Amino acid sequence: MKFTVTRGQIIARGLSHRCPNCGSRTLFTPGAPFTLAPACEACGLKFERDEGSFLGAMSLNYGVTVCGFLVPVLLAYLAGWLGGMTAAVLAGAGAVLFPVLFYRSSRSWWLMNYYLVVPHHLPANQREIAADEDENT
Numbered sequence: 001m002k003f004t005v006t007r008g009q010i011i012a013r014g015l016s017h018r019c020p021n022c023g024s025r026t027l028f029t030p031g032a033p034f035t036l037a038p039a040c041e042a043c044g045l046k047f048e049r050d051e052g053s054f055l056g057a058m059s060l061n062y063g064v065t066v067c068g069f070l071v072p073v074l075l076a077y078l079a080g081w082l083g084g085m086t087a088a089v090l091a092g093a094g095a096v097l098f099p100v101l102f103y104r105s106s107r108s109w110w111l112m113n114y115y116l117v118v119p120h121h122l123p124a125n126q127r128e129i130a131a132d133e134d135e136n137t
Helices: 007-015 055-078 084-117 123-136
Strands: none
């Protein structure tokens, strides 16, 4: 089955906070950096499919914060590269600031992961599937 939007395009669009269907920069509401748009202004793709569909984005944000920031601070402290107070301040500040800074990426990456698993749910790919079925009948 050939798709109009490939998995490579889905990954590139997810990493750059773009609509997974059409690639436009309408994932977040302009002027409100922490508000996911309800749908893409260009193609109409609904970003939040069901209530709670972005709980995975919270888990992703938590995991990246712990593994990507807090664990390295802990290891640096245990290796003796950081003092106790420095490590505590870094860990405390990082536990608050890092999730805020990573928020947009976690939402975009979660949406990207969803469509990597089910690329046929993208409207652009559904049109392609419908065209293939018409040719086969």
